[in-house]
Amino acid sequence: MSLTSKFSVKTLRTIYVTFQIISLALFAFVFVNIVILKQTTMDDCLWVQSSSQNDSAGRVIITKIVEGGVADTAGLKDGDILLSINDVEFSTPIQAQMTLNKHGNEIVKYKVQRGNEILYFDVAVYKYVNIQFIILSLIGINFFVIGLFVIYTSPKGQSSLQFYLMSTFAPFGITLFVDGFYFGLFNEFRWLGLMLLLFAILFYPAFVHFFMVFPERVNIRFRKSFIASLYLIALIGMIVLNNYWIVFCIVYLFFGLSLFISTFKKIKEPEKRKPLKIIILGIITGLIGLLYLGIVTNLAQRPSFLLNPLLILPTVLSFAIPISFGFAIIKYKILDTETTIKRSVAFAIITIFIICIYLVIALALNTIFNQYFKKATQLPTIISIIIITFSYDYFKKKISSFVDKQFYKDRYNYRKSLLKFSEQLPYFKNVNEMLRKLAVSVSETIGIKAVYIWLTKGEYNNLVDANQEKFYTHQTENPFEYNEAILSLFKDNVEPILITNTFLNDGKIHKRLKDEFIENEIVLLIPMCIYDQVIGIMKFGKKPSGKAYSDEDIDLLKTLTSQVAMVFENNRLKQEELRRMKFEEEISIARNIQNSLLPEWDLDFNNISVSHYSKPAKQVGGDFYDFIKIDRNKFAIIVADVSGKGIPAALYMAKVQSMIQLASNLFKSPKDILIEVNKNIRDQIDKHSFVTCVIAVVDLESMTIKVARAGHNPVIYGQNGSLSFVKSKGLGLNLATEQIFERNLEEVEFKLKSDDLFVFYSDGLSEAMNTDREEFSEGNVLNVIKSNRQLSTEDIKTNLIDSVNSFTTGAEQHDDITIVILKISEHDRTLLKKADGGHLV
Structure with missing residues (x-):
């Protein structure tokens, strides 16, 4: 993992811009000192350090006097030894120049030694603007500005980072060729001068390093060690080589350019070679300008600062170097720039x-x-x-x-067309119509033939017809791997990505993506986002003109892609709504079917009254109740609760109800009925599901009631004015083996008397919750029934339901609620005369 990957784009930009501001401030200090504050004072001659062993104290020798210049006019001659200026002594040319720089456009007194004679001369010195330094400074500043734009648009690109470093050090490194200025600043300012000299030296290994990643990565053995040695040798070389540092710099420049030319020769694609040719042409033109300066200096046999400024002006050809880089970066979008300038x-x-x-x-x-x-x-x-x-x-x-x-030649030709198409996008009936017109529109307006969409989610893939394969792409081989690979490109941000040569050779991109991009000539990726979530990728091929996508192109295509994503989302929501409506219709049918399985009205006879209530938590539920005729004298009351809610519970409910009805035809007691149901239920429902059930068999001949419960809520039994819970033993159906279930099942019997009351209910009643997540509780159920004990079964039911609803006001019902209330007034053996068929009516 690279260091830059640990930081966000915003943080990296802040770091890079801050470093450039500091670097610019340092170079501004150099420029102001050399060009303005410590502007060179000239006397039309050159000073060199004496090489004689006898001059242990150091001597400054005057040489190369310009004919007709102020030194020549004053009477100085080559070979004179300069001892002092205005009585200020020195031992080196740099010290002498610093002394002279304190004067300007005035007469100064030179003390010189000619042979054994001490002479004094009045010299009319003057201030000199160093054109060579200014030209080289401007070249460096141009690189500096271009480097800032490159790193700002692509702060995580490897080649962008190396270009940025090279460009940041460029003003210092390029002006290092001007004799002695940095060394003079070093002597005067020490630590600050050392930093400036360090920046100047680092330009040369950074120059070589850049061409090891651009235009393509140069892979060699021990690559990291080699790069580290480039910087180390540069630092050591400047100290060891001393007076030969110019040769040292030229070696680095030659090596970097050799790497560039070598890599360029290996690239065969014309489109990739075109911007590189521009850079090469710019470098050649710039080198001609610099070579001209060297030739003129040698022919005149004097330093450049002693030349006529008009002779130096052709050196401005060297501006072609940064201009060529800037032109190629802007026009062809090289150097990993994700967005164009x-x-x-x-x-x-x-x-x-x-x-x-x-x-x-x-x-x-x-x-x-x-x-x-x-x-x-x-x-x-x-x-x-x-x-x-x-x-x-x-x-x-x-x-x-x-x-x-x-x-921006093509921009005006298609901008209006795409905007018009964008306005029509929300009105397409489906995505397939939109895709067909989109392919035509993009092809006709921008001229892009290769436009593909990759959808990252199955719910969007299902919206596309199979006949859209020319536009809509899918991966038949391991689509999950491909999906993960392409989404990883937008992990840090969802900005468009330009597929450049350096991007493909970065080594971090998945091989399947690289092969696809090369084969289909994909050069631009734009994510389709809904609520900051990537639902797909639009992949665009090359433009017919061969030019890179401009900022306007990308902004327009981003808008287009955003609206395409919205069309997909709207169609998905529409399909989801249709499915929801169909589901609700089916649920409504299921609810009606479920209701038909329950008694449709209360059993109300002269001396026995029964009231019931059932409300599912969802459209359909897992609770049910039933009244079943067992024989001429007996009928059963059943209340059951299937684990879970919704459709699965409702389906199991229907199965259990059928099994209970079947068992009731074979057995007469509630215990036997439950044992039979538990024996058969294990093969009918999921092993993780279970059913609680209570069955009460009423014998109208003997006026008794037998109760057995399989893990269900206890029955509330009221007799002689008191209320109690019938808590007979029992395990839920499908929770235990036949032997364990039968061994733990208990049946109890009660003699029916006038005014007896039985309340059967599911746990949805006692466990109903309010907004504070508090349960209604069995105690409250008992208290409501006690306070309404003398009322009819219908009134008891109504008041009980009202109490629960009042308790749970504002809270969502989380479980099905079922209630059956049975009350005896007087013995009535004529009840069965009203029975007809399997159910009591």
């Missing part, structure tokens, strides 16, 4: 280049006037302002036209 940024970069050229002209004019007029003047500044005032608007229009033509 906006039009205003492209315009700003080119404008900066023009302003830099104006600055060079202004400084050059200033130097020329200082050299020939030997006094300070504001005329160069005035001339520069006039040139800028009258020509800037013209160049601004030209630049704007150039940017539009080169970078």
